[in-house]
Amino acid sequence: MFLLVSKVFALMLAAIVFAKCYVDFRSGTESLKVFLFWTVTWGMIVVIALFPSIIDYILSLAGGRGVGLGTFFGMAIVFLFFIVYRIYVQLEQLEQKLTRTIQELALRDDWRSKHSEPRV
């Protein structure tokens, strides 16, 4: 029962993410590269959710005995942390750009127009 609920949940999430990615791609807010990346990533998640035995097969290819499900999830968590880190860095850079833009605009519009000898 739990496995069935997990499968339905994964499918629903994948459908939502795919729909959002597709709408963003069609409206031009996301590039083809990003659209393909998330489509493939979520496609893999759906396949694994529907056929969990694939993990056993992958683990056997990766070294057979001794590599447990824990190792697989450990690697998945590391990968997720990497994505979170990338998002954090990009968000930080975006925030800095936004800050600099607003500061420049404020100094240009409110300040330099009133002070005759601007020095940057």
Added chain:
Amino acid sequence: MREPPTVVIVMPAFNEAAVIGTVLSKIPAKIESFNTISIVVDDGSIDLTDEIARKAGAHVIRHMANLGVGAATITGLRAAKQLDAEIIGTMDADGQHDPAELERLVQCLIDGPFDVVIGSRLRSRNGMPLTRFAANLLLNLVTFVVYGKIVSDSQSGFKVFSKQALAAIDLNSSGYEICSEIIGEIYRKNLRYKSVPIRAVYTRYSRAKGQHFLNGINLILGLFIRLMRRT
């Protein structure tokens, strides 16, 4: 030809319409022999902060969105540089700092001579709530861990800088971390500094406007992220 102003007071402000007029009116028109100019950086307020500050005679620079006290301070300091100010002061717009004490800080900077004078609320704790006192001590410790410099009040927004000091320091923080970053720059650029006791005015308004617990957590996280980036 524009006469170069000599003492510029930078005041970052966010929704301070209730008090900013009073605070600005208390800033002395002259400090020592220097003319005083106030720059209010309205950090995306949604009240009448900018209008009231203009009416009170301040130069107002307005951020179109709220960026944080650090970003607003940096904008104000850049404007002060453009005015070729001899001495630059920063103070809070919520009335926590007494503008009458500016004269003492400026006098100390000149007499030292020092590059930076920091108004310290912790050297005489009068009126400061105990929780805030403890939080400030903790932030002094975090500032020491991150920047390697211990000062009596690392989070004070009441400071004066010489023109040379302002030219030397390089600031990037958007939020409350800017106070600690300034301490780091004092240490890194080997600037001469002095902490001078000041009286912090704690009204119900300034307590509500001051740093909250979550801001403190954000501040500590922000400082540790800076530490990780440097290592």
